[in-house]
Amino acid sequence: MDHDRIVPVLLGLLLGSWTIAAAWTIVSARFRQRRADTIHRSARRLARMVEESPALPLLVRTDGRIEASARLAQWLGLDAVPQYLSELDAGDRGLPTETLAQLTQAVLRAQKTAAPFRMVATPRGSDRSLALRGHLADPQVSPGGAALVWVFDFSDSETELTTLRQEAARARGDFTALVSLIEAAPMPMWFRRPDGALRLVNSAYVAAVAGESAEQVVEDGTELIETVEGLTAGQVAVQAAVRGAPIERLVPVTIDNQRRAFRVHDLPLGSEGIAGYAVDVEDLEEMARGFRAFREAQRAMLDQLSAGVAQFDAKRRLTFANQPFQSLFKLSPAAMADPPAFERLLDAARDAGRVPEVRDFPAWRRERAGWFAADVTREEAWPLSDGTHLRIVAQPVPDGGLLLIVEDRTEQLRLSATRDTLLRTRTATFDSLFESIAVFAPNGRMQLWNRRFAAEWGFESDFLDSHPHIEALLGKISPRLKVPNQAKAIGDVVRAATLDRRQTGGRIALADGRVLEFAGVPLPDGNGLLTVLDITDSQKAEAALRDRNAALEEADAVKTRFLANMSYQLRTPLTSIGGFAELLQAGVGGELSEEGAEYVQAIIASAEGLGEQIETLLDLSQSEAGLLPLSHEDVELMALVRSVVEERAARITRAELSLDLQGSNLVGSIKGDRRRLGRAFGHLLDNAIAATPKGGRILVQVSREKHEGRKFAQVVVSDNGPGMDEEALARALDGLKISGDGRTVERRQGLGLPLARELIRAHGGTLRLLSEPDQGTAAIVELP
Structure with missing residues (x-):
């Protein structure tokens, strides 16, 4: 259990x-x-x-067999992976023979020595680039000493590398060109570090600072730009880097001992540094100064023009107006302080009455504003309400502005009207002249003539209206001359007046007995004037005058003989009468009674007076006839006047007069005839004694005077007698005058004053009488 x-x-x-x-x-x-x-x-x-992966393995065993993926076969252009390494060359595909041989040797070397290798291969008929990197395979991968080759497809990388190489080459070329350009640039250029220190300069910079080389200039830190307002060139460059914006300035630079203006630019280049360059603008500055001076001179010159000139800019604002323009448009200083626009200027001009009266002013103003957009010069005439006529020239300028020129032509129109009147007056004057007149042009054609010219030569109006040439005119004149060949003289006169610009003349006789005198006068306009005058009557009068002149010359010779004969016939009896009277007075004819002695004395005094009158009459006659003989000797003027006064001392005493002699021996001497000058001064003193009442006073002045650069001796004999009115003063110098019927001699006054005037005039002097009633008389003698 x-x-x-x-x-x-x-x-x-x-x-x-x-x-x-x-x-x-x-x-x-x-x-x-x-x-x-x-x-x-x-x-x-x-x-x-x-x-x-971008890399494919290729295992190569010691016996040459290979292991690889099908993708590698595609890279090599093969249909499949072969068994052996040598089969990678398929003739027209696969690896080239040289490349395969090189790969085989590298694989064998790696299998034996474990030496890695690298190589590049390009399969036949393909643009694929393959990189091969081989080494000894790990025993875990393949024991027995196999070689492992990694194959990379770097076609894209190769293209990119090629592009990069090209770009790098191009960049190097561009950099080289840029460096060469900077080096060859005529302007100084430089590059600075971020701290402002120089790093690179070009040749122009080295030459500007008078350096030995670029390296030396950079090492020494030699600056081209001086310190301005306490800032060095490096500090200004650092400021540009800090701001992140370029700095531009105009500074003076000394180059070759010359101060020149340079425009300096500092350009920040990020963290790399600051670049800079300097441009010589001295010529531009000089040109700008010259332009400003030219503009000022031009505007100063425009102010001197009589025409008004105004300039407007592209915005149609007035930028300049000279004084005539301001005057013509009545612009006030306030208006020039705030220059108006073109339209406002027209409005102001309309208010001042300086534009024409038009029905639709706004439309008219818009049309004038269109001048700014015009492509041609416009010109208009503006008649103003006050009678002024303005000429307007509108010239568009390339910058969109306008140049307006205004000229007052009122006076010109008046002169034109006056010229037309003068031309009509000239024509009327020519036609009313007594002379025949014709005007010839330099080409020999007749331009103008008067009616008397046509009548003088008997030319028809139709012939003259064709403005004939001088040769055709001479052909008409030649048959009318007494000597036809003399017509050439008229042509010579016309050519001399028009071409040679010389005034010549001549005289010709016509076949009808008339005598014509002609002359050619060059006119200012280049033409020549031919004047012809009928001198037939004057020739007859000249012959009559020539006969009369011969009769007068004969009468003058008779007069000369008469004066010489009268001088002898009058002087001889008078000398005999005086001589016999003196003998009777001396008792040669026996003892005279007291009454007889008085008679003899009266005869002697009468003979002396008659002799004096004869001398006066003869001297006056000879002086008027130009036959008065004069001696030229040095005459002490003060001594001569003193002797004349002393000779009349007894008469002055008997007339109960006082005489005042003023002067000194410093008056000097003059050249003249002592006896006749004494007679002239004596007659002046005798007239003063006769005209002065008892108790009167006579003044005799002798002096040297100078007036308007002329030196002369002056003797003045004046009295305080009753004087003379203008009529009596005029008669005082007349003396004897032939009556109107030419048969009798009218005695106006004594012969003393006329004789004194003639004697003084014969010595190159003058005698003037000054007298007023109840003021006395003064005789003024001026002798050179």
Whole structure:
């Protein structure tokens, strides 16, 4: 019974053990299955990753067999992976022979020496680039010394590298060109570090600072730009870097001992540094200064013009107006302080009455505003309400502005009207002249003529209206001359007046007996004037005058002989009478009674007076005839006047007069005839004695005077007598005058004053009489 119990138990235990063992086996199998599946999936994943990787393995065994993926065969252009390395060259596909040989040697070397290798291969007929990197395979991968070659497809990388190489080469070329350009630039250029220190300069910079080399200039830190307002060039560059914006400034720079203006630019280049360059703008500045000076000079010149000139900018604002423009448009200083626009200027001009009266002013103003957009110059005439006529010229300028020129033509129009009047007046004057007149142009054609010219020569109006040439005119004149060949003289006169600009003349005789005198006068306009005058009557009068002149010359000769004969015939008897009277007075003819002595004395006094009158008459006659003989000697003027006064001292005393002689010997001497000057002064003094009442006073002054740069001697004889009115003063110098019938002589006054005037005039002097009633008379003598 126990045995029966044990057996089931044992069977149960055995079955339980088997069950447990089976369960364990099943569980373990399932675990291994899952593990195998996991490993298989991992292997497939790894294989797929290898397939998808940019590098494919190529295992080369020691016997030359290879293991690789089908993808590698595609890279090499093969249908499938061959068994041996040597089969990678398929003739027209696969690796080239040289590349395969190189790969085989590298693989053998790696298998024997474990030396890694690298190489590049390009399959036949493909642009794929393959990089091969080989080394000895790990024993876990392949025992027995196989070589593992990793193949990389770097076609894209190669293209990119090629592009990068090209870009790098191009960048190097561009950099070299840029450096060469900077080096060859005529302007100084430089590059600074972020701290402002110089790092690179070009040749122009080195030359500007008179440096030896760019390296030396950079090492020394030689600055081209001087310190301005306490800031160095490096500090200004650092400011540009801090701001992150370029800085531009105009500074003076000394180059070759010359101060020149440079425009300096500092350009920040991020963290690399600051670039800079300097442009020489001295010529531009000089040009700008010259332009400003030219503009100022031009505006100053425009202010001197009589025409008004105004300039408007592209915004139609007035930028300049000279003084005539301001005057013509009545612009006030306030308006020029705030220059108006073109439209507002027209409005102001309308208010001032300086534009024409128009029906639609806004439309008229818009039309004038269109001048700014016009492409041609516009010109208008503006008649104003006050009678002023303005000429307006609107000239568009390239900058969109407008140049407005205003000219007041009022006076010009008046002159034009006056000119037309003068032309009509000239025509009327020409036609009314007594002379024949014709005007010829330099080409020989007749331009103008008067009616008398046509009548003088007998020309027809139709012929003159054709403005004939001088040769055709001479052909008409020649038959009318007494000597036809003399017509050439008229042509010569016309040519001399028009071409040679000389005034010539001549005289011709006509066949009808008339005598014409002609002359050619050059006119200011280049033409020549031919004047013809009929001198037939004057020729006859000239012949008569010539005969009369011969008769007068004969009469003058008779007069001369008469004066010479009269001088002898009068002087000889008078000298005899005086001589015999003196003999009787001396008692040669016997003792005279007291009454007889008085008679003799009266005869002598009468003879002396008659002799004096004869001398006066002869001197006056000879002086008027121009036959008065004069001697030229040095005459002391004061001594001469004193002697004349002393000779008349007795007469002055008898007339109970006083005489005052003023002057000195410093007056000097003059050139003249002593005797005749004494007679002239004596007659002046005699007239003063005769005209002065008892108790009167006579003043004689002798002096040297200077007037208007002319020096002369002056003798004044004055009295305080009754004086003379203007009529008596005029008769005082007439003396003897032939009566109206020419048969008798009319005596106006004594002969003393006329003789004195003639004697003084013969010495080149003058005699003036000044007199007023009740104020006395003064005789003023001026001698050179």
